[in-house]
Amino acid sequence: MDRIIKSHRGIYYVEQNNKVILCKARGVFRDRDIKPIVGDLVDISINDDGTGYIEKVYERKNQLLRPPLANIDQVIIIMSLKDPKINLNLLDKYILMLEKSNLEIKIIFNKVDLVKDKDMEYISSIYANIGYDIYFNSNVKESNLSLDRLFEDKITAVVGPSGVGKSTTLNKIFSNFNFDTGEISVKNKKGKHTTRHIEMSKLSNNSYIIDTPGFSSLSLEFIDERNDIKDNFIEFRKYANKCKYNDCYHINEPVCGVKLALEEKIIAKERYENYKQILNEYDKIRRF
Template sequence: MSKIVKSHRGIYYVEKEGQVYLCKARGLFRNKKVKPVVGDEVDISINNDGTAYIKEIYERRNQLLRPPISNVDQVIVIMSLSSPDINLYTLDKYLLMLELSHIETKIIFNKTDLVDKEYSDKISKIYNNIGYDIYLNSNQENNGKELLNLFKNRSTVVTGPSGVGKSTTLNNVFSHFDFETGSISEKSLRGKHTTRHIEISKIDERSYVIDTPGFSALSLDFINDINDIGEGFIEFSKLKNECKFNNCIHENEPKCAVKNAVQNKKISESRYKNYLLLLEEFRNLRGY
């Protein structure tokens, strides 16, 4: 079986038996509204002139929607604590998408050298209490080796907003690779766009890393029903059976276990506020 390791403008780079072939997808996939994505396990047909095409795409174990990648073991979200400042709404929105995709997620809070320990501990505690594995990192102070075990024997997507230091962190961890990096624009304090395509890097026989383009905005078009938002907040989902109403969306309903947990400081207030913002954004998107 072969795997798509890179895609660029309709050309798919497929690794088969140690060799990479440039392939196009057969028209029948367009008719079925199926588009090959990086990570897909496929069968290809190789012509005499060395060109090739994808003739079959096998069932995916999972699929990340933004960016489109399949068959991954985990996603590591990298967020900077400063320069640019952390945006917890963006983080919570991305975590929502990952939870609904049922993909294991870890979080690295980057650039700890730019903030005091009290602040980094405060942010870490919010997400550690939910159940996420949290890692604090400074590429200025650490050599990255303490993060190496996160990637061993796994297919890992690394993602996060522009400018948070994804590629710099990967270069620090894997010194024998050259992931593209970029500096921060002082005017906008956003990272210059560097990684422009999705590509799988083979670290060893069992370890793969996929560096992804940085994002600044994420649409909620992956949400089908307003109740999905609560399902994607782990700590809310655990309490839903304790609410008075089965279809409680934890907003204005009486005897809501989630609102009660917020009042008792068992659920982070920032998480709940971001949840309410997500409800509002979803309603605006759907026009009601």
Template sequence: MIKGQIIKALSGFYYVKSEDDSAIYQCRARGNFRKKGITPYVGDFVTFQIENENDGYILEIHERKNALVRPPVANVDRVIIVMSAKEPEFSLNLVDKFITIIESYDVEPVLLVTKKDLLNEQEISFITTHLDYYERIGYEVMFVSNLEQQNFNDLIKGITVLAGQSGVGKSSFINALIPDANLNTGVISNALNRGKHTTRHVELIPLDHGYIADTPGFSSLDLDNLDRNTLKYCFIEFADRANECKFRECMHINEPGCAIKAGVENGEILETRYLHYQQMLNEIDTRKVRY
């Protein structure tokens, strides 16, 4: 039996890179996985056995540190949220929703804002002020113009996934990482255009500092992974000062002695962050039960 990591999933086959010799084996999952409702994900560390020279069977999936559902990738180290400053317009609401969902999976978010060159000075100042806040509370942030003239290698850590709306520059980001991506890695450029292939195809593309996950991206931005009691912990500046609240289980809404509301009032917490927290909490409280 051999240990390895799944680096590609396609049409019921899993391509596993052996930790012994870096060879890649085309594997199927044992039938008992399906009976138990377990699906192997790209990024999973597994134990497998070889049936012949190139084929094998996955016998065991090792414990995951996390797992995204849409796209299905396990053991993710960071998600780079790609937002545009213009065309489409920059949205703080969308930034906070992406960050919250990524935090809920215990994954590190990184914020990359593109198309800076399309803005005037006033618009640049507005976005920079907000990005400075995200950086101050602990997030890595980049604000750039021409993506293909940047060096993004240092942003890739372990398994890195891209998230963002269509048209924000994810393809240009890939081209900056892999200059010949369009020539030699057609799967990447196809994957980053919505609708080109199904969500069943996920692949890890090796880079110097880790892998970039070639996926169709985040297919939805719902809060199904969150309940009202965990939402507040996905706002890291709230979690940092929650023990200062008068009540231990404070939801930061109507309770007296709330350190979060005090932080908003004195300007230490960005007001839009608190507003978006309230909106997401309301979305969670009013969502319909799914059966």
């Protein structure tokens, strides 16, 4: 089996024995409504001119919707605490999508040099307490934090909003690579869009990294059922069995274990409010 490490305008770059073969997909995939994506394991045939055709796409162990990626081991979300100010609703949407895809999640919070310790403690009280691996990073200060170990022997997708320092962080960790970077516009505080295609960079025989385009919003197209939302706020699970009703959505129902945990400050208010907003957004979409 070989692996698609890049795709661009219908051309698939397939790694085979440490060489990259430029391939097209057979028409049969279009007939079957199968579109190969980066990360897919494939069989290829090679033409006389050295190019190839994808003959088979193997079943995916997982798939990320945005951006479209397959067979990855973990996703590292990079957010900034300031410039741009962290958007917890957007972060929780992304976590929701990754939980639904059963992907391992790590979170790096950037630009800690611009905030106070209490700001880091606030973030930690929400996400570390849930059980997520979180890391605080500065790209302008020296740090003893060895972020490179997070990528060892894994296929890692790195995601984050525009302007949070995602590519700058990767360039600092892996100085032998050159990930595209963009400055923040002072006028609108938005990052310039820099990453234009999806490509896997090989760190070692067993380690790959995928830098993805920055995002500023995330639609809920990845949600199939309303239950997906409450089921993938993972801190709710422990307390949902104390709800009176099995189909409790933890909003207006009586005798709700999640709302009780919220009152006791076991569940973070910020997460619960974002949950309600996401649920409300989903309901509005489904009305039309």
